[in-house]
Amino acid sequence: MLGRTANDLFWMARYIERAENIARLLEVGHRLTLLPHEGGEAEWRSTLRSAGCEPGYFNRHETIATSQVCNYLLLDRDNPSSVYSCLSTARRNARAQRTAITRDMWEALNAAWIEFPTIAAARIEANALPDLFDWIRDRSALFRGALLNTILRNDTFYFTQLGTFLERADNTARILDTKYYVLLPENELVGGGVDSAQWAAILRSVSAHRSFRWVYRDAFKPWHIADFLILNPQMPRSLRSCYAEISAALAGLEHSYGGPTPCHARAEETLGRLVANDMNGILQTGLHDFLGGVITGNNLLASDIAAAYHFNG
Amino acid sequence: MRGTGKGKRPREPYRAVGAWVEGQPGAELRRKSAHAESMFRRTGITFAVYGAHEAAERLIPFDIIPRVISAAEWRRLAAGIEQRVRALNAFMYDIYHRQEILRAGRVPADLVIQNAAFVPEMMGAEPPRGIYSHIMGIDIVRTSENDFFVLEDNTRTPSGVSYMLENRETMMHMCPDLFGLNRVAPVERYPEDLRATLESVAPTNLDREPTIVVLTPGLHNSAYFEHSFLADRMGVELVEGQDLVVTGGRLMMKTTQGLQQVDVVYRRIDDDYLDPLVFNPDSVLGVPGLFDLYRAGRVTIVNAPGAGIADDKSIYSYVPEIIEFYTGRPPILKNVHTYNCRNPDDLAYVLENMADLVVKETHGSGGYGMLVGPTSTRAQVEAFRGKVKATPERYIAQPTLALSTCPVLTDEGLSPRHVDLRPFVLLGDKMRLTPGGLTRVALKKGSLVVNSSQGGGTKDTWVLEE
Structure with a gap:
């Protein structure tokens, strides 16, 4: 196997896992803001910290607000760890290594990348963030399932x-x-x-x-x-x-x-x-x-x- | 079948397909067609459009009505293709060695020697089995029941074979019942055939199975999908120039376990970019030192450097001569009559009749740099006339042919569109020709240009077995 192939496979898997983890962190952060007595700002701050995105976020925004944090972690193209960036990077790595991954894996990942922007926009618009978090976890599970079931x-x-x-x-x-x-x-x-x-x-x-x-x-x-x-x-x-x-x-x-x-x-x-x-x-x-x-x-x-x-x- | 022309009945090979189409409920074909498109997008069968946004990936439109060729028609085509492919390879061996055909005056020497596609560094090189173009795609059009013409011989790096294979997969998935009604010759052997062909031209005296790679310019190339597709189907590595290095007189690829020797390179990059030490010094796509290894017989490059000379548009008009010269027989497949604007008589005719002709740049490809007289405006014709006058040697012209049509599915039902055919042929220890090929279709009504870069689409192509 080419060294470059190993590198791309390693990062493809990392970014898929990261997309899922970001979705989980957001899900929890979002849930905590719905509970009484919780300091929303502190929660979002620790979400950003857990995601490793705190410095990047504050380069872009001065204050913490739910919609900004969600946007930064889900859609921001300049944030390399946003779900959008994770899917794009994973897909780019996969596309460079189409020969090394199975068709099932590619289709799961490619479909997620194609659909994400539309799904995300629709769910955010409909105030249905939990649905979106579920969707991201589903896509990651689908990819991982395809991987475990088909890969040599x-x-x-x-x-x-x-x-x-x-x-x-x-x-x-x-x-x-x-x-x-x-x-x-x-x-x-x-x-x-x-x-x-x-x-x-x-x-x-x-x-x-x-x-x-x-x-x-x-x-x-x-x-x-x-x-x-x-x-x-x-x-x-x-x-x-x-x-x-x-x-x-x-x-x-x-x-x-x-x-x-x-x-x-x-x-x-x-x-x-x-x-x-x-x-x-x-x-x-x-x-x-x-x-x-x-x-x-x-x-x-x-x-x-x-x-x-x-x-x- | 409806809509195949004014009152015409579809030809015999289409009988079963026609009946099947008639039997489909109204919206069913449209639904299948939309489904096919979403399958292509999911699979990632896309191509990049140069000049468009970097991330642009487009689908080549797929038409769901197959094109059908009878067994007898195919036999004749196959014989003509084999004759042509062997003659063109003999021609290349000759012009890179003794140049008998030039000495005999059958092809003008300056046309070859001064041609940009002629690679002087190849003089005297001995490619395994004497083959230069192992992988060819011959573009063929039909003008009547029994008349086939060759439009172009693609002897460098013909593309499109992945579409041939994926179109068949899609059709079998979408319309399984249609395959029950016809005996369609399978195309799925192509990757195995390609691998066998590449193995058969490996450097001699290897004491192990040859290691084959596909060399791609990378992710942003318009045919990247095809490069990865072929590597995948053959089970070989897809490499970029940066993954290869010449060291100790061997070509090596950089693997997870260090360097591993490579024996056969199926390259999908142009001659110019192969080796910055010999060709374009600015190339970062190739491998420094590759060409010397090739000349020393330590590695095989497929197709050979310099193979482009055989599909140059100015050489094209001499292909009938070339076939006669090397095979002693008349060509089975016809050439389209071609006016070489370098000849004063031809030039005068072309300038006079430009509005009725197809004028092409000799080094252009992909439907760029051409004029289709009958469908162009007066201003376009005039602009082209100026270009031809300025550098006539760069242009050829051909009459527009009454291209055959095939039915395609449009918003208004079935409708005839012009098509061509690119069969894919492999030459190594023997010739391997996949039955069928890629049918390209001009989706714009009345258009004669089938190139995907110019709004063309594709269809599945069936050769019926008897």
Whole structure:
């Protein structure tokens, strides 16, 4: 496979995952603004921060307003992480690699790209934002389903997996880091209705507010939420699950290409920390520091992968 | 069938298709047609229009009524195409070696030697199997039941084969019952045939399966869809110049596991851009050092550099001579009578009769730089007359032919439109000709220009089996 192809597949998968994550974050932010007692502005600020879009947003807008935030994160062509930009970039990467992806994947992605501007305009006009968020998640699920059902289990698959799960790990870590203070144990004492809504919001933003109950059974406890999203191997968006997939994809590459590359060691080390640790250990290090370490580690791993597999020739 | 002409009945091969169309409920054909269009858009079968907005991707209009060719008609066409393709390759071998045909005075030497499409660097090169144009598309028109004329031989990088394949896929998807009524020769072998052809011209003495790539100028090229389509269907890498490098006397592509050797390059970039060390030094689309490797027989370039000389519009009028010279037989397929404006007598005739002629620039393509006399305004004709007078050697002219028509679906029901046919032929260890080809149709009423850049569309093309 060409190095350029691997690069495009990796970023195609990352941008699809990012489009979905942005839609989830918006969904939660939007929901919180509908609840009583919530400071809408603070919520939107943390949504922007979780999306990694805070500086970009304030370059463009001075104040925070629901319609502006939604527009910036959904449609703004100058925001590389807006859903529109994510779909465009993913589609451009896919189009450059039509030979590497299946027809089902291409059609799912191409149709989403074609339809998005019209659908978005209509839903915004009709004041039906939740419908739009659903639609985005549906398209991402359709693409991912097409990928899992049709793609050859070779390097094509492994590079898309790496893109998907590095992006997902990054997203989960950012959501947690933006809200880490409401997850600290001392907050349980002060946590009234406000924090409980925040906890629910964190779980919703990773589509986990129901599955959480099946795993923990008791009421939201902040460290359980952190445990669920960081360490729980059952939770498909937890850092541990993401790193298990990353590690499996790197093992797949190692197997097809016959020999490990330096990036494997880094991924294994992170996975090892997630497997061996428990929440007590993490809270002792400091949740914020721990998450910061994960986010830095994700970036380093991405550049290691790019170097090891000649993404740039 | 309705609307195939004033009181004319459709020809025999159309019998089953005609009956089927008659049997369709009123809006059904229109519905199928709209559905076909949305399938094309989803699949991304689009082409970019030069000069239009960068992101512009357009569909080539697809007409749902197939064009039908009988087995007997096809046999005759196939024999004519094979004769032509072999003669043109013999011609290229000759002019890049001993130039017997020029010495014999059958083709004017200056017409070849001073031609922009003639590549002097190819003199004495030995392409595998002596083939220069492995992939050709011969544009053919019909003027009556038994008269076929060749309009153009595309010997460089003919495009459109992906439309031939996708048109068939779409028709089989939309109108399966129609295929039950006819025995339609399949076209789906083309990618396999292409791969076999490319393998058969790999450098000799390889001790492994040859590695083949398709070389594209990139995403923004108008035929990018076709490049990726063909690479995909053959199961080979689609590369850009930046993915290739010449090192240690070998052509290598940059893969996830380092450099890997490449043996056959199906290039979809022009001669000029292949190698900045030999041709256009500003090219970033090609690969420095590629041409030297090719001359040394270390890699095969398909079609060969310099293959454009055989489809030059000023050479065209000599193709009947060329066929006789190399095969010893008269041409099976006719040429359209062509006036070479470089000859004073021809020039005088052309200037006199311009309003009745089709005038083309010898190096133009894609329907740009041409005048269709009968459908042009007086001012357009006058403007063109000025251009021809200024540089007559750059122009040829042909009479407008009474092109055959095929029924197409329009808002007013079926209506006749002019068509041409581009069969696709492959030449390697043997000739491989796909039954049918791409039918292009001038969708504007009365128009004779079928190029997609000028508002043309396409149809599925059926060769019936006996």
